[in-house]
Amino acid sequence: MRISDEARVLLTRRFEVLLPHLNERQRRLALATEARLLGHGGVRLVARAAGASETTVRRGVFELEGGTGPLPEGRVRQAGGGRMRVEDVDRELVPALLALVEPDERGDPMSPLRWTTKSLRNLAEELTRQGHPVSAPTVGRLLKEQGFSLQASAKTLEGKQHPDRDAQFRYLNEQVKEHQSAGQPVISIDAKKKEQLGQLPNPGRQWRPAGDPVQVEDHSFYFIGPDVDVAIPFGIYDLANDSGWVNVGTDHDTSVFAVESIRRWWQARGRADYPDANRLLITADCGGSNSYRYRLWKAELAAFAAQTGLTVTVCHFPPGTSKWNKIEHRLFSHITMNWRGRPLTSYEVVVNSIAATRTRTGLRVHAELDAGAYPVGISVSRDHLRSLPITPHDQHGSWNYTIAAAGAEDGSQVSPSDRDRTRAQVLTMLTDPRLSGMTASELDTLRNQLAPAQAAQAEQRKFQQRGGRRLQAPGAHGRPLLSNADRVLITVIYLRRVCSQKVLVDLLAINAVTIGKVIGETRTLMDAQKITVTQTTHYFSSARELRDWAEGGATTSRMELSQALSHPALTGMPRSDLQALIDRITLPYQAALEERRHRQRGGDRRPGTRGGLFRQKITDADRILATVLSQRGLCDQQALAAVFGVSRGTIRNAIEDVQPLLDQDQYVVTPAERRFATAADVLKFVAERGETPC
Incomplete structure (x- = not known):
């Protein structure tokens, strides 16, 4: 069959318009339909007009003639078609x-x-x-x-789980439901990660004009150190009202700061939302400034309870489960999302970004700046902790405890201002020349002499903390508990062996780590400048003894014992002569001890302290007195050890060290008129002569 050229052109145009809109099978069947209509030679003609293979057109013809029904929707070929997988x-x-x-x-x-x-x-x-x-x-x-999918790492490994972990969760949940059903406030507290202020990168992205990102520093580690301003957000999340309160500190995250944040929340929001409340439940993690181990945390909460009249119950999450705390995923996560991609350049940016945090479920957040000073190192004694109205629960009492709303008039609560005032009074008491061994002018001279070295030492310490030189002027945050002058005074008191570090901790309400560090650093400077201090003959074993002696002249049992044993009937010389002998022997005795210890160490003494406890169980004056009594044959070494309350080895070592020095001093031994068999006989003899032995 002959087809005109005009028909071929029309057929070609029709194919050009129609075929691009058809799938593979539809194109094949459309071409086959045209070929059948054209009759003999139609397959070749259609294939040339459409630019397809004759085999494809012929296969379409076979499908039409075979009566194959339509395929399921979405399929182009019969099932099983195509190459193998x-x-x-x-x-x-x-x-x-x-x-x-x-x-x-x-x-x-x-x-x-x-x-x-x-x-x-x-x-x-x-x-x-x-x-x-x-x-x-x-x-x-x-x-x-094979059952695989893209998976991120899951933070589920919590280390060794505490055996009471699940029981604590159930108990905490019961406490929350009980308080909420009674209309009492329940808050979740924690400190958010500290944020450095500056043009520093912050994870996340935010909408900005294309090609105009916020310019930030490329190396943020240059801004690490004690001179960098840091924002410390401490959050309080109200579980019932779905509201948050964030106190942004500028100093240190301490227990005092944590309780002050709770106090601010209660005064500004809590008592308004719960006007009839007489109890408060706090859920907190086990560490940080609100750690269940910190005495200061509990002491400050007791002061808060006394001030507000609330009975405060605290339930801590088990170790390693702090992320279960409601505040983490109901408040802190939203704050982080709200300031993502935005450098925190100032406290204003931090506070406003937190306060602008909102959620569709109704979360609203209040934030304010707390520029107060919260120095580290404050200590609370065990005796003071025992005096607080704290009742441990039957269920793991270290994690769950209730603090009664004791009246503020009972005097058991100490405010920060009272604590500072008491510490200043103690420092003034320690400047007594009888304790420091120096007049006020001599002590000031020593302080001025060490001041440049202390400043250089502090700058060197901060240089190491920063990891480099200072890049900006020092800030006003981080006020220390002790000034440089106070550090010198405390070191002098310790080196004179007036008392141990433990006694200084109780007197100043500063923890042992801070006291030890202060003494170690200052002692290093004094050793470098060859500054020595004389030892006192008065050793105080407790803070109460030192206070009573300094304020009222009360004597200690050790003083009374030394006074009794220095009776002329025992020493064979007037007390004035004995004191002169002690003064002459003390310095060479200390030099001989240091020389012997130098040989034992094999080098110079390492700078620092000895952990706050003296190696000597008795003072150098008592050692000289014990040697004099032994030389006179007053009693044997065992009786002397019982009199002084030490071991026989201590007395033996004292005699071995002091006797050569007495010989060099040309001390003439006068035998005792009477020899005593026991320590009780010695003390009885002294008491009969009007002395108070102990």
């Missing part, structure tokens, strides 16, 4: 893929991709190298069919 052709492909993605489970420590990101492209390239050619999309399909 690559995993069916290569049976070793899937095992090789699993060996790459599961090297640990399959015991393959030498897997090629063990230390490489296992992306689809990397997996496909490694499989191809091993002789299993495959594409990245096919690898993704195979992994999904």
